[in-house]
Amino acid sequence: MMIIPLVNIILHRQSRCQRKNWIFLIVICISLLLSMLFPVRIADGLEFDFKYIPVFIAFFYIKPRYGLIVIGFLISVTFIVEIDKVLLTIINYFIISILFFSVYKRYHKSKLPFKLFTGIIFYLLIFGTRSIYLIQIGYIEDIPHLLSFSAISIVTLSAIIYLIEMNKLHVIMMEQLKNADKLNAISQLAASIAHEIRNPMTTIRGFLQLMKDEKNLTSNQGMFISLSLEELDRTHHIINDFLSLARPSSPLTESIPLSKIIFDTADFMRPYAVMSNVNIILNVEDNLLIAGNINECKQLFINVIKNGIEAMPNGGNLEIIAFQQSHLAIVEINDDGIGLSPLQLKQLGQPYYSTKTKGTGLGLMITFDIIKRMKGDYEISSTENEGTSFKITFPM
CATH class of the missing domain: 3.30.565.10 (Histidine kinase-like ATPase, C-terminal domain)
Structure with missing residues (x-):
């Protein structure tokens, strides 16, 4: 499962990669396949695996449609490995998909504690249904195994969510730092040269205005002067924008x-x-x-x-x-x-x-x-x- 946050961190560093989502999806499917092929086997033929975690990550950290692709992959593997559990898997993940869709928008607008809470609550629902199933088939003595495995699953899911969220925060902070550096460079540039640029611009504009009033100008010369004045005005606006960035914020509220x-x-x-x-x-x-x-x-x-x-x-x-x-x-x-x-x-x-x-x-x-x-x-x-x-x- 730790392959998932590791690849997520690597992909976020590759700014030019155009197929990040598909690469991440493939890695998630590989993690899901490994989890299903090598489950935890205990007495009485019971097995536990981590297949819920890749589904959750694909749904909330790529897009819902990718989550549905992972569920389709899960059902296909179940059909090959344990055909008798296909119907149960379809019903379970149909219900899970509905629950995921219901909180998807709020999940992305919320902070880390809510995201951890959401992942844990959904897993506790799975723990509850598995406990009821064990009680019904008379395997009450296996509930401690289920409890310990569920605790490990919750810790694993929480660790993955935490690592992915911290990586997202780190990327955002790096972008903000880059923008702050650019803004600082612009501010220093504006403060140092804006005044020096304005003086010759004012002189040039004055001479162009005088030339524009000449009566002996051809139509082309008049057009060239008008275009030059327009471009000088545009340059003047750009300088004003630079100065707006360089000017310290007003304390007046x-x-x-x-x-x-x-x-x-x-x-x-x-x-x-x-x-x-x-x-x-x-x-x-x-x-x-x-x-x-x-x-x-x-x-x-x-x-x-x-x-x-x-x-x-x-x-x-x-x-x-x-x-x-x-x-x-x-x-x-x-x-x-x-x-x-x-x-x-x-x-x-x-x-x-x-x-x-x-x-x-x-x-x-x-x-x-x-x-x-x-x-x-x-x-x-x-x-x-x-x-x-x-x-x-x-x-x-």
């Missing part, structure tokens, strides 16, 4: 009328939306109040709304929903644009990564940083060619 901020930002972005043939739809509750810096909050929503509009090159609807749920203020910004692939979704917010041709990736990076400073949380879900949903949660 005030009460922010979230509802009003959303309405004001939507009105501010509406002309840009009209130019892109996008209709902004608002469904915002009144009197939503949160804490933070009001200017940063405005910048946050401008960035997200602008991204939503630009994700719909052929026009569409951008829906902004804001409401209170318990002690939280929830804002959802939904577009029906081009959407994102799972790989693009994973890379969002990294410096220099952008799905836009002329993007730098700094806008979303600043957005995520502002949400973090306001003690908020965010969740992005997207489907290619269907749209993206950006959900932001703030404490009231």
